[in-house]
Amino acid sequence: MKLSRVFAAGAIGLLAAMQAATQVAAAPQAEEFSFSGLEASDYREGAREYIVYIKDKNSNDLESLSLWTRSLRIIEREGEALVEIKQLWRGDDARAQREIYSLNKVSDFAPIYQIDKRGADGEISAYEFSSDKVVGAKGVDGNAKADFRIEKAANTLNWELDIETFALLPLENGKTFNLNFYHPGSATPPQAYAYTVIGDDVLEDFSGRAIKTWKLRIDYGGRGEAVFWLDQKTGELLKMREAAGDMVRYKVRLGVAGDLPKITLE
Numbered sequence: 001m002k003l004s005r006v007f008a009a010g011a012i013g014l015l016a017a018m019q020a021a022t023q024v025a026a027a028p029q030a031e032e033f034s035f036s037g038l039e040a041s042d043y044r045e046g047a048r049e050y051i052v053y054i055k056d057k058n059s060n061d062l063e064s065l066s067l068w069t070r071s072l073r074i075i076e077r078e079g080e081a082l083v084e085i086k087q088l089w090r091g092d093d094a095r096a097q098r099e100i101y102s103l104n105k106v107s108d109f110a111p112i113y114q115i116d117k118r119g120a121d122g123e124i125s126a127y128e129f130s131s132d133k134v135v136g137a138k139g140v141d142g143n144a145k146a147d148f149r150i151e152k153a154a155n156t157l158n159w160e161l162d163i164e165t166f167a168l169l170p171l172e173n174g175k176t177f178n179l180n181f182y183h184p185g186s187a188t189p190p191q192a193y194a195y196t197v198i199g200d201d202v203l204e205d206f207s208g209r210a211i212k213t214w215k216l217r218i219d220y221g222g223r224g225e226a227v228f229w230l231d232q233k234t235g236e237l238l239k240m241r242e243a244a245g246d247m248v249r250y251k252v253r254l255g256v257a258g259d260l261p262k263i264t265l266e
Helices: 003-020 159-166
Strands: 046-056 062-077 080-091 098-105 111-118 123-129 133-136 149-151 176-182 191-204 210-219 224-231 237-244 247-253
Touching: 062 159, 080 159, 098 159, 159 176, 191 224, 210 237
Parallel strands: none
Antiparallel strands: 046 062, 046 247, 062 080, 080 098, 098 111, 111 123, 123 133, 133 149, 176 191, 191 210, 210 224, 224 237, 237 247
């Protein structure tokens, strides 16, 4: 059976299980983490690619397979340095394909703007972020979220950029980060989620080189979990394993980038 025929069932099943656990997984009332004093040199510019796949936990069958390209660079607009992040998700199912363009402040990684195009129809969603709210971006042709609005905290981070967020954290064993995350366009309000460094591990690449990593974990309220293996030297994500319901999702960073297609959104 073609992967495209089973993608929707696998991906939607996993996402539904995670969303059902969202309220339970929210961090208990505790001090929330905020970035401050970041500089351009704290960001690792360049492109990375990840293989992302979902497997059935019981049968071990592959449910979906896609390639994510993510690039980061520091740009300047109207005299201000900003973090520009571009993403392209490609797979054999057009419904799962996305192109995402995000802008963040350098000093605290606060989101400023995001636009994404998804699916076979290329639906556009664009958002602007201020200190207390997220609204649909005006003046963007075809913006399906033009009338969107939701309140947020000053320290709310863009959950679409979790990989880039983790790379900036001051990781150490046993430390918990209560990250106020929000997925742009979601009806679930921004809230803090507890991510804990549960230990270290050594991954081995295909050349046999040992890479020391931190393991960062989030618990989905007893209904699942995600564990992220982050390079101890750079903070970069090398591997993720996420389980919820009958599905398990992996993200694995490629050793070298592939064709690095042009991402047109901005």
